[in-house]
Amino acid sequence: MIALILLHGRFKGEMMQFNNKWTKWLLTGLAVLILGGGLIFFGNFFAQNAGHTEQSAPSGHTKSKKKGLQISASNGANYKTVINDGHYKVSKARGVTASKNGNEFNMVSFENGLLNFSKDHFSTDRYIFQEGQYLNSDTALDWLGRKSKDNPTGLNPADNGKTDSSRAPIYLQTLEEQDFMTQKGNDLSLAGVVVGLAMNTQDSYQKEKYGATYRQNISKQDYEREGRKIAQSVIERYRKLPGIKQNTPIIVAMYAQAPDDSLAGGNFYSWVQSTSGSQLSKWHAIDDQTVVLPMEEGTANDKSVANELNTSFKNFTKNVQNFFPNLSSVTGQAAYHDKQLAGLNVTVTTQFYSATEIRSFANYLAQVAPNYLPGGVPVQIRINAATGMQAYVTKSADSTKYSVTILGSY
Template structure:
């Protein structure tokens, strides 16, 4: 074995020192913490993507919400689960630009805190946002107005740390409240008027802001935007939408409320729907539906959900129900659907088409705004 002299040991030692110092420098440059006052080892941010937020990763995993899962389990209409959170993120981009802020799932309102806020007010739960149960079982009962809420945090870099620079709180308000007159009894539905919903939302908004500011790590001057969402009825084929927002720059005071026009409708429209919203889209969809039905008579039906903001179509989601059994039938039909969609459906918004039977997903067609073709995936 060849011996290493003193000079050789010195070279190795210097090399180890350089690697160690270099590694520490690399780690510190990439490490960030969730607040400016409390460091959390192993917290990083994702790479930037144009128009999208960088997000926070902790110990190699996406940093999930502290109150994760409450929205998914509490919303009566599952269409509202995704639409509520995705629409809130789009709304947030107008307040906190993706190029300037880093998105973090809510970390300040815990699951227990949110659960207590969503409950009825009582002696044991003075912070409950919903009114105390008055014992009534008819339309004079106090309904559950607030169904769920979610928190989104917006961070900015401060050296190698992340600092909380803003928050958005989405509040989903009921348009209907389902209840039972007796335990394990029949379900009843109490309608909530638009006027009552809007008024109650404005009433409890300062209380929500106060509760958020009471959490450790949230300062009295952290900008907080509160956005109000109207849930759709439980049996609706279209999700609800945001209808108002306000901002708190200090304490629990709020700016004037700004109206938001976020509405989704089902196509084809019912004959009783005489509104002008979606009239052109409805005509185009009717032509699309008739065209694909004439090509292949085994379709059981086709519907679409059209999303509008301020009266302008922003997205179209289509479902085509079939009774196909042959793989070649599915492939031929999907090809024709893509051609028909290019002819009859709007070209300036994202369009997603799902072809399915009652029990099986058969194909997915996706086209981004202004694309000339669909990306088609046929499932075996």
Template sequence: MRYIKWIGAVVGVVLLGGALIFFGNFYSKNSSKVESQKGKTTVNNKVATKKGIKLTGSNSNDQYQSVIKDGNYLVGKARGVTANQNGNQYNTVNFENGLLSLAKKSFSPKSYIFQEGQYLDTKTAQAWLKRKSNDNAVGLNPEDNGKTDDGRNPYYLQSIEEQDFMIQEDNSLKLKGIVLGLAMNTEDVYQKEEFGANFTQKIDDSTRIAKGQEIAAEVVARYRKMEGISADTPIIVGMFSQSSDDSLAGGSFYSYAESKSGTKLSDFKSINEQNVVLPMQEGTKNYKDMASGLNTQFVNFQNNIQGFFPNVSYVTGTANYADKNMTNLKVDITTQFYSQTEMDSFTNYVAQTAPSFLPTNVSVQIRIKTVEGIQAVLVQKSNGKSYDITRLSSD
């Protein structure tokens, strides 16, 4: 199985993405009371540290309130498994963010509370992701048939993610639904001998889809047996297609199904999502008609930035599309600074220039990076007119 290659990069993405998009709820002034285990607890404008379960606030109608337990964010029981199973940080980000977007179709942030997965723990998740064997009867990936060519049984399932959705009843939280993400491989990288060369086995679409549906049915059946999950708790399963380890776009969700009760799954519904890397290379045929106008805007932005500052190495972007409509844009600018004033001036220039070149009708995130890591993050909300800047340099 493949393990993470870019630990520093993934940690940076998780910390930044959470801080700017999701964990930003911690700083909301709308923290609210849910339950107090010891003594009285009153609503205040800060995250409480007393014993009990509380909620973060929400900065907008499309953000979930989340759960604080005993003054700390309630992390998932299988925390870190997704990142540790993935060799591509873009797969990790798209998988986790895309699953949350899928959840919003059934569990509106206006009505439901987000809770990190509390039913699948790390030990169980790791066992499920291994091969089935005499020593691991619960493995969801097929047994090793001993072959080392394209006739071998590949790892089909790469990762699994759980998200729980709650409602508040009196002074407690009640589970109202679970959303599961299953990340399926489009290729499996393996070694014929320990520490040997890497080989890549391609997995065709029809096989990936069929195996994914089999695994989804088994996962739902196992969840129904977990304590605390009733027979009629809705369980939605989203199927994610992993991209190769060297892809700059990352994978995307391609279908989902729901189990309203018992172990029966509905028919899988298609999800039409694409991730387009910018600037598009010459000869690119996929998505050319859909993203050609955006590509022109991006190249003009790239030229403007590189013309302003002499040490810009490259400017790249990833546009996310759903049903041929762009949903968000992420841009990375890699450069070199020799002083804090250079970095500040360049960051301010990017913030002032970007609205003239990049779309304003979707959310845009721009990360300014050096060899030492991310120095600043600029975020424009959908239909926004300016960028909020978060500087991360401690110099």
């Protein structure tokens, strides 16, 4: 019996030893399988991701492959423009003003008029347009400020402390630089600079902070006199800017801003050029005029350049008001250069709220506009409602067909 017990104990011990060995082998095998599978998994993972880094990103999220300088295409009537690394090269000082501009038409007519002026001096088929790159916004702000101990470069006169008509007004409201380049191979060279100076004909100010707004009229004699002084200083300062050579042609075009309550923008009235150093050529007059349509009773006369247009514009207004009675007003701005119509902007204010009404009305305007509005010049018709501009109808100078754009539509 004792022998049987000892034999059973030996057998049990050997079995336990055998089980321990098998368990070790099993655990070791599982560990190898898990480790091998993990290596295969992570190997595939990194291989796949390494492959993804070499593939292009999804459409709409790709980085531009265009590096360096490119030049946009042009139809001949407009300038080719400068593109840098796939992005339009914007102005370094665009939109900088001495004070808030209360007439939105001024900035539009100033920028558009300056570009049209430049086309008379730098042809679109020979030169490339570049937004101003030599005057930065900080310097422009200093120039547009009043001259003071803290701002010795201010082009506007120092504050004389007066708050009546004898106060020193802000003459220079804003300025804009346009650069014109020539291309040789992959290189661009500066061929000339045009600087527009917008002069106030009326200066708005407050006697105390958050107080009432007062308006000080500036005579033509005064803003022209001060404008010539400022133009001389601007040319002298531009000569000192990095990248501007002593023989780079610089043209300064003078613009008279319209008062804040005007229904039209201002006009360019003169220009001067410097071809070397700070020397200026003689001043040249610019015969520009902006006429608000319909003309008020008594303003239309035999000498007005807009008599014929005024008549057709009234007929246009009558037609569209008969078709759509929910109109608040129809006004226009006709731009003339050397007594020739250069462009027409029309603003139609409506009481429409329905998207279908806006669309139907815009399409109707595109249909009837050629019967009343002038050809051979660019025309833009803006349709405004209480919530803002809803649509616009436009045509180019060389077209008779109007195109319709409905804002916010899909």
